[in-house]
Amino acid sequence: WAVVSVLAFYTWLIGRQSASQKELLELRTRITTLEAQVKQVPTQSQITELIAKLSRTEAQMQGMQDQIAATYRRAENIESYLLNKK
Incomplete structure (x- = not known):
């Protein structure tokens, strides 16, 4: 039971980090787009x-x-x- 709990927690933690990395990549893309648009103003x-x-x-x-x-x-x-x- 403990092993299953640890495995579930580890899976949740990895999934959360993966989502954070994806969100970070999306934010970087948005910032790059905004910077390009601001240069043209x-x-x-x-x-x-x-x-x-x-x-x-x-x-x-x-x-x-x-x-x-x-x-x-x-x-x-x-x-x-x-x-x-x-």
Whole structure:
């Protein structure tokens, strides 16, 4: 009876260590995956630079929109003049 108890305890202990090793391997894999993902995340300075570039681009596009609107108004004035010249 004692031998069976010792054998059962030993089997339980080995199984527990095996599960712990498996859990440890899974955790290492998850950590490695997270580290790889974190390396791809932009830094705060990169985000700040991107925001600044977007602001400049937005200002440039607004300027272009104003120029296009002015050109459109001029074209309408020329068209109106030419149609009324007859």
